[in-house]
Amino acid sequence: MSRRKIRMIIILATVALGGLLTVQLLWLNKAFKSEEKEFNLAVQVAMSQTVQQLLAKANPVETAKPVKHLTSSFFLAEVNAPIKAQELDTLLRQEFARRHLSIPYEYGILNAEDDTLVFGNYVPATIKVTKTEAFLKNTIQAAPNGYYNFVVVFPTRTTHILSEMQLWVYSTLALLVVILFFAYILYSILQEKRLSELKADFINNMTHELQTPITNIAIASEILRKADSNLPAAKSQRYHQIIFQENERLKSQVEQVLQMAELDKKAMRLTKTSINVHQLLADSLQRLSLRLQKRSGQITCYLNAEKATIEADSQHLTNALYNLLDNAEKYSPQTPNIQVSTRNYQQGILISIADKGQGIRKEVQRFIFDTFYRVPTGNIHNVRGFGLGLSYVKTIIQAHQGSIRVKSQENQGSCFELYLPFRA
Ligand SMILES: Nc1ncnc2c1ncn2[C@@H]1O[C@H](COP(=O)(O)OP(=O)(O)OP(=O)(O)O)[C@@H](O)[C@H]1O
Ligand SMILES: [Mg+2]
Incomplete structure (x- = not known):
């Protein structure tokens, strides 16, 4: 419609x-x-x-x-x-x-x-x-x-x-019920509409995202095919490298989408073990370090939690933390400056990941955890993404009986706070 x-x-x-x-x-x-x-x-x-x-x-x-x-x-x-x-x-x-x-x-x-x-x-x-x-x-x-x-x-x-005058009172009540019902239908239509728009955006976005590595692979392999064996070893090595890297990128993108589809089907199974949150943070920071180095970004850690061991699914939780760090880096137009801190509460641990990036407008903050949602930026598409990251994070945190919230100001930065109980 x-x-x-x-x-x-x-x-x-x-x-x-x-x-x-x-x-x-x-x-x-x-x-x-x-x-x-x-x-x-x-x-x-x-x-x-x-x-x-x-x-x-x-x-x-x-x-x-x-x-x-x-x-x-x-x-x-x-x-x-x-x-x-x-x-x-x-x-x-x-x-x-x-x-x-x-x-x-x-x-x-x-x-x-x-x-x-x-x-x-x-x-x-x-x-x-x-x-x-x-x-x-x-x-x-x-x-x-x-x-x-x-x-x-x-x-x-x-x-x-x-x-x-009972009859009158009842007929007025009936009319009020009709109006409430109408309001409900209207709400559902608008909700559906919003979702279908988000989905359309997502498909556009995904096609674009997948097209880039596919094109790069096509060009590199075409060059290798045409040049046959006349290409200097260093150059040929470089093209093979491109094909390998772009293929990895494709793989991770497809994985990301599949992961979300999995969550949608509610088929998620958590494998909980005793894990150290500080270790998970170190792992996800490791994954980000290369990108940060390229932009000479900075990370400061204040790992104040004395009890950092919780019962959780290490794979999913590392992915969730990585998604937050990834956002902190992606949405920092200037040199990234990220602060990671932890502290203990009676029953759990609070992890906060803050950046000094572009921030999120107040009025859209309540949407950012929705699947496919990306803050509209007009016609500028300088930062790529599917709008799946935060919705994945929220699902994972809730599956661990934890909670997540955001504090952010436009052009000042954002701070995501995760609370996880020691034992869900
Ligand atoms: N740290 C942040 N600073 C500013 N904006 C953010 C931050 N984190 C998230 N956002 C906003 O929230 C939106 C949703 O984030 P989310 O991680 O779900 O999707 P994405 O980063 O666009 O794509 P994906 O993570 O799937 O690759 C983003 O498009 C961005 O506009
Ligand atoms: Mg993201």
Whole structure:
């Protein structure tokens, strides 16, 4: 899939899903408002009826004032007449039940003159008879002729309304699941895309890398073939040397790729023995020494670990250390200056390999351990590689239950730290 096509898909799908979600939320809001209105109306009617009945007993000539809706869950009925708590309690239960308002509520009787609370009770939705029945009978009997109002509060009003519109809530949740699923698919597509780009780069890169030794071998052997035996011994020796060296290079390159393919198949088998990390470092430094000498590079070692023996696969670990040293040399555009140090921790050893080379930008540091990844350098291809080294290192270190991390600053240098436990 091309980059443009993917971008189009992302934009269209985002717009479509965004629109759908907006419409859904608008409808949800509307449905909530209408449920709310219905609820408020039912409460107001129920309370008005209660007031009517209270007044009919206390003062038949008085007509009831409308019930006031003070805040979202708070209703006030101005009775302005004596109220018996028990009577109010019974009436409220009756009226609410008649309108199917099965929701817990609290009511309070207020003194009409100064709004002080003289009685309050909580009524759970499901229990019809309260324990306070006896108590209710006697309350406010002391001032039967006072003037009172009452209030009703619904502490769980919003959840009650939402529970009445379950279908809406479920359909919104379903839409959210669809959106999450879409985001996941998108993520996978982008991930795939990245991998396929990396693979394409790798193939280009590899073809180029293999072509160089093949061309050199072809030229050298062609010269030897044409010259037959007329070539001076020294020259002929030189061409044979080239063929041998280039063939070695080819061999190691093919090996590197095969090694990675092996790791990919998870077919790696570690042969662990008791080995000395300092010895492995010396071996891998030995492999690098010729190249360093050519560039008059410098290596400083601070081998501070007193206990340097660990259980590990010496072949793989030497390769891993060599890969890090190889990078330190390759990515030092000026004279290489490499520092190798070790130190002990309670359960293992920390090896650090630092260089003063070109460094790695912060934003790409998290990619460098990915297979095939190479930091993009525009059109300059002065340093060759497959992007396999660090991914190999990471796999090996993890197989030893160790860890690896990088600290680096652009144009300042990089430092790779490996931690390996004594015994995995
Ligand atoms: N010491 C370092 N200094 C600066 N950049 C580095 C260093 N080590 C690694 N990198 C960056 O990380 C990338 C990945 O490194 P890695 O060793 O995996 O691949 P490579 O060196 O390009 O190829 P290979 O090791 O397979 O021959 C490199 O392309 C380079 O851009
Ligand atoms: Mg490398």
